[in-house]
Amino acid sequence: MTASAPELIAPTRFNVRPLTPSIGSQIHGIDLTGELDGETQAQLRAALAAYGVLVLRDQHILPADYLRFARIFGEPDRHNIYLPTLPDQPLIEVLESNHAEGKDARADAWHTDVTWRSDAPAITLLHGRTIPQSGGDTLWASTAAAYERLSPALRDFLGGLDAIHSFEVSGIREALLGRREGGYGSTGNAEKLANARIKFAPVVHPVVKTHPVTGRKVLYVNPGFTSHIRDIPKEQSNALLNLIYDLFKTPELQLRLRWEQGTIAIWDNRQTVHYGTKDYGEQPRKLHRITLQHDGVF
Secondary structure (H helix, E strand, O other), X not given: OOOOHHHHOOOOOOEEEEOOOOOOEEEEOOOOOOOOOHHHHHHHHHHHHHHOEEXXXXXXXXXXXXXXXXXXXXXXXXXXXXXXXXXOEEEEEEEEEEHHHOEEOOOOOOEOXXXXXXXXXXXXXXXXXXXXXXXXXXXXEEHHHHHHOOOHHHHHHHXXXXXXEOHHHOOHHHHHOOOOOOOOOOOOOHHHHHHHHHHOOOEEEEOEEEOOOOOOEEEOOOOOOEEEXXXXXXXXXXXXXXXXXXXXXXXXXXXXEOOOOOOEEEEEOOOEEEEEOXXXXXXXXXXXEEEEOOOOOO
């Protein structure tokens, strides 16, 4: 089995506290209000590859600071063009639930961000702005650790398969029709959905990929956006996908984050799936999201 995360990274510019044996670490000793030197940036990128998810607490920073920090990991890009953004920062998306204003952004299904595009983002960041008193946690699961739990024969079999990904598997379809707010606004209609179908046709991704930094094999399917495995009967596709999805639900492969105002989470979409719990009722919740460009390799 590939070396564990602590063996892959030993930073000297900040402190790392692993949050679980399989995934995630908390970073201490970083000031994001100014420029970080090149060595610190390199160590942060290495830590993200090693742990899959990085958490920084008490980062009460301006959007410009947040955007500068994100650029350490790649170039920001608008992958999900249907989400609202900050008025003065068009690369920072706003995920907001506010019952009084009819806003209901949610991500309460296991998914990897925007795999319905061929150039799905390599990395995503969230910054906690308005946090419920209770509820609203985010969970991540390691798709590398999930792969390593499979039998060798099943790994080999899945390694020869491709899967179809589409935004229509998710709630985006209903949102574009105006039947679900979900952070997309409520002005959808059939024409909006038709245009999205033209712009974003279903794409094909291998079921198993290799992470370009760690070399670990990962499972690149998710319940949020994967329609089916190509070239096998639907019922067999469903059985295989459900077997994989059950692994994602294994607590030993997961990290659960309790948000606080000022918390930043950075995760590597190439080796994780995540789930945003929708258990906070009518409490307001707002997160600022930045997604980074496809790395051109994975």
